[in-house]
Amino acid sequence: MSTMTVEQSHIEHIHTQQQTLLDQLKEITGVEDENVLEHALQASRTEGGKYDLSQAVTILVDENAIRYNQQSSPVQNPPAQQQTQANEPAKTKATKEAGGVIDLTNEGSEKEELQRAIALSLQEQQHGMLGGQVTAEEQDISRVLEQSLAEAKAGTKRKRGEVWQDPLNPHERKRQNDWPVGLKNVGNTCWFSAVIQSLFHLPVFRYLVLNFVPPELNCDVSVAYSAEHRNLVFMQELRRLFALMVASHRKYVDPLKAVEILKEAFQPGSSDSQQDVSEFTHKLLEWLEDAFKSDCSISSSGDTSHNCAWKDKNPNPMLDLFYGQFRSEGNNEGHRFSNEETFGQYPLQVNSFSNIHESLEAATAQEIETSNQETVTKSGQEHWFTKLPPVLLFELSRFQFNQQLGRPEKIHNKFEFPEIIYMDRYMEVNKNITQTKREEVRKLKNRRDDLQNRLEKYLNYGSGSKRVPLQDVLQYALEFVESKQDSDSCLNQDIDMASPISNSSMSADSPHGSPAKNILPDVAVESHGGKSTVLSGEKPLPSSNPSPQHVSKVELGVLQNCLKRWRTEVANDVRELQDNISVIDGTINNTYNESSLQKVPYRLHAVLVHEGQAASGHYWAYVYNHIAKLWLKFNDITVCETTWDELQRESVGGYHNTSAYCLMYIDCNKKELVDNSSDNELGRRISGLEGLPNDLRQLIIEDNRRFQKEMDQWDQDQLHKKEEAAKLDIECQILDERKTCGQGKGFGSKLPLAVELSQIPYTAAIQAISRVPDMNTKSPEGIFKEAMVYELNRIKHLSSIPTTTSDHRLEHILIYILKNNDPPDILVRLFLAEEFAYLKHDNDKGIIAAVCQAADQHVKNIKTNAKFQDLEKLYHRFLECFATFWKITTYFIVGFEIFQKEKYQESLPYFITACAQNDMLYKKSGKPNCGLDPKLLAEYRRRCLLNVNDIALFQFDSDDIEIALDSLQINSNLITPCMNFLNASDASQEDNVAAEEIRSKWCSKLGDEISGEKQKHLQEFLAKLLDPSGETNFCVPPPTRINFCNDLAHKLSKLVSEAHKAGFRKLPLSSR
Secondary structure, three states: OOOOOOOHHHHHHHHHHHHHHHHHHHHHHOOOOHHHHHHHHHHOEOOOOOEOHHHHHHHHOOHHHHHHHHHHOOOOOOHHHHOOOOOOOHHHHOOOOOOOOOOOOOOOOHHHHHHHHHHHHOOOOOOOEEOOOEEHHHHHHHHHHHHHHHHHHHOOOOOOOOOOOOOOOHHHHEOOOOOOOEEOOOOOOHHHHHHHHHHHOOHHHHHHHHOOOOOOOOOOHHHHOOHHHHHHHHHHHHHHHHHHHHHOOEOEEOOHHHHHHHHHOOOOOOOOOOOOHHHHHHHHHHHHHHHHHHOOOOOOOOOOOOOOHHHHHOOOHHHHHHOEEEEEEEEEOOEEEEEEEEEOEEEEEOOOOOEHHHHHHHHHEEEEEEEOOOOEEEEEEEEEEEEOOOEEEEEEEOEEEEOOOOEEEEOOOOOEOOOEEEOHHHEHHHHHHHHHHHHHHHHHHHHHHHHHHHHHHHHOEOOOOOOEOHHHHHHHHHHHHHHHHHHHHHHHHHOOOOOOOOOOOOOOOOOOOOHHHHOOOOEEEEOOOOOEEEEOOOOOOOOOOOOOOOOOHHHHHHHHHHHHHHHHHHHHHHHHHHHHHHHHHHHHHOOOOOHHHOOOEEEEEEEEEEEEOOOOEEEEEEEEEOOOOEEEEEEOOEEEEEOHHHHHHHHOOOOOOEEEEEEEEEEOOOHHHOOOHHHOOOOOOOOHHHHOOHHHHHHHHHHHHHHHHHHHHHHHHHHHHHHHOOOOOOOOHHHOOOOOOOOOOOOOOOOOHHHHHOOOOOHHHHHHHHOOOOHHHOOHHHHHHHHHHHHHHHHHHHHOOOOOOOOOHHHOHHHHHHHHOOOOHHHHHHHHHHHHHHHHHOOOOHHHHHHHHHHHHHHHHHHOOHHHHHHHHHHHHHHHHHHHHHHHHHHHHHHHHHHHOOOHHHHHHHHHHHHHHHHHHHHHHOOOOOOOOHHHHHHHHHHHHHHHHHHHHHHHOOOOHHHHHHHHHHHHHHHHHHHHHHOOOOOOHHHHHHHHHHHHHHHHHHHOOOOHHHHHHHHHHHHHHHOHHHOOOOOOOOOOOOOOOOHHHHHHHHHHHHHHHHOHHHOOOOOO
């Protein structure tokens, strides 16, 4: 390995020049740290090799610009000294000096805020320790954790990142079969969940953590506060967390203890900033690397049959798993240098690049210009990977500082990456091949750029500021020429026959117009025939459409031929240029597509995604299941299956405010990464309890026992509440106030629930009785039984009609039951008897009264029958389901009628409640016709929600601050809670699109010029909107009282019928 040398006199001159500039930077920015100033100065070199002082000032507050320029800056010192913290192994870090650290705990002045931002940008270069224990980077992490835990214990209303409130019903927290477990957000810890999930679902990493055996912990006070002790305690808690994620019966688990251990390791601080995923990943791997130095899993037992191959080969498997090496070589001012460097996360720039290969090429094949007083030297610095880690992490830089706005902003540019990436071209062993191909690509790109420049002259033609395609220019000119013929025909029709005779001496090829067309009447006065009459005193007016005025037919013909020929020639030239560019692009894209450069494939394992802006946002992870061959989305407690197409939509950027922040690839040639013998049941519950070490197995058994006890206790409590509550009191609240229907008199005593809820036509039972022949010769009991047969036939007929044609379920409880069940005969007779017994309230004399009395006696006989005692619970279950269906319909119809009046804020709670209770009814009953069509309810809920959002957006633009802030309150109460079901794993594509539309519209407001107060409240609202997991409360509509008549059933039947005929996307009465 060679070392670069420079003459002493030249060094002294450079040093004097740099020191002068450093002093100026120090005076301008107030930054005292020499290392920070020097890095900014070196990054500000121009193409001519000079220092740009203004650019250096800009860089001092631009974190990402500093990182990028440091990667591409000239090497003034031996490159070995430029190794960053993220790119060096842990064993070399302990030798760094402790000076030059900015204390980030002091929150005093703007100057200190600037230093804090710079320190975060340069923490890869800063290795000092605070108090001999805590680094500046660790101090920043502690500030985030401290704030997160404070919010977790505060118990206030949950905002973004605050503690998720568990559902009271433990069954809602139960894991479904072997589905992967989520992680609870315990306060701004979505970044923790994203990183941990991506690592946990890497089988080899999971195995290493679960089978880690720590040494005996020293209880000495001085040791307890050491970094080694801290890392071991954290490792123990991480093992417990991983064990819960393997075999817990819970849908999601709580990582609070692991976060608390992180917090206890650092000095207390305060910050509400969202933790950076890449920095946390770096710190996590560093801690694990240190912890594995003390792994006793191999030495503690002579039996190594259960040990992973990684442990057999490596004393510290974390180093070999996540760290690689590259050789940095090139020329600096005529001096050759070559240095071996270690890296962990590899940083890649997003700005100015469209895909990962373009960014990798720029990062590994750098061109740098250096200069002294007299000469400018162009030097090349290249990175060649000598060893790639099995797990390759790419950190995507997506933030920059906007000088005009004075704040950081996120780079939303589109940045594509493949599922399989071949790293051969970047390996040192392929250096010669790659350099040759890079030269070929360089020539091809130069050729393409030349063709593109020529194409641009065709596509942006003109000498002024407005440029248009040349082909369009010729087409417009041709249309102008051809318009002459049309204007001539119109002119000949409109001009009177008395026009002066043309001068026959005019040449046909003359460039001057025909006098016959030039000598026009001075004034045109409308005549009765609609033509113009000539008067004097006014100059000639142009025709309604532009057209040539002085041109002959021969000239027109020549122009038409020329323009058409030129247009064809230009079109051919453009097409040939585009074809040649496409061919060159194809050649460039296929340059490396050969078998010799496809021997080092890496497969995408995880994508860490950030949604939001630079100031706030939310993280989640997409992780590939290598056994089941599918993608999973891990969003805090929610885990759902997804597709590659959806992953790309949410990750590549360029469409909205969601994009990938970190990519994790794994070596395809190392099958043991995802398929080792110690963990061969992936894609299921990862070997369950049997695959865990004994200490962790007992921990999980005890936790699962507690959870099962909680569920059993819940079931007992609910059963007790049902027994104590009055039967169906809640279901009957909306029916307490009944009014008389037009056909009958007022109701007397309380009616049977089945009768009271059914929208029975008043004449139905009367008609059934009247159909009985020879009533005078039959007893009331006989009449009743025959009438029941007629009524049952009518009910069966109505129940056979499809609900999409006409919905009669509300007209009688038996119609509803027959649509969903095959009820016992005794219950059918009971419901029919209750219907006839109901008539006694309006008929006190005659045959009808006698029949009612017989029906009433029949009801009493059935309810005292032993068979009914066995079916009484089923009877009440039928009543309960029918009452719930009645209430759902009530909410939906009332909400729909309010929706028609465009009172969207009032109607939305009705739709939300109807949907929620409808979903619960389907889950409880499981019958296909037990509730309303979920698609119908969801359609109106979604439309109403979008209308409410549009109104709130309009109000937010108001100059009245109270109106603007009221709009945010409306959304917090109504829209934010709705984002949960719009983003649910079982949500429809339409709901997902609606959620994205709502988020995008509000996020776009960040770019508007708004007042500081509105900006502050908008950011608070966006925080909840982007992470609405805790916002579950919405305005429940008040109990609705409906008249006892056919209106409800009639309205439902009509609306459902029209909806199914028109299709849900063409529903009537929509305001959108």
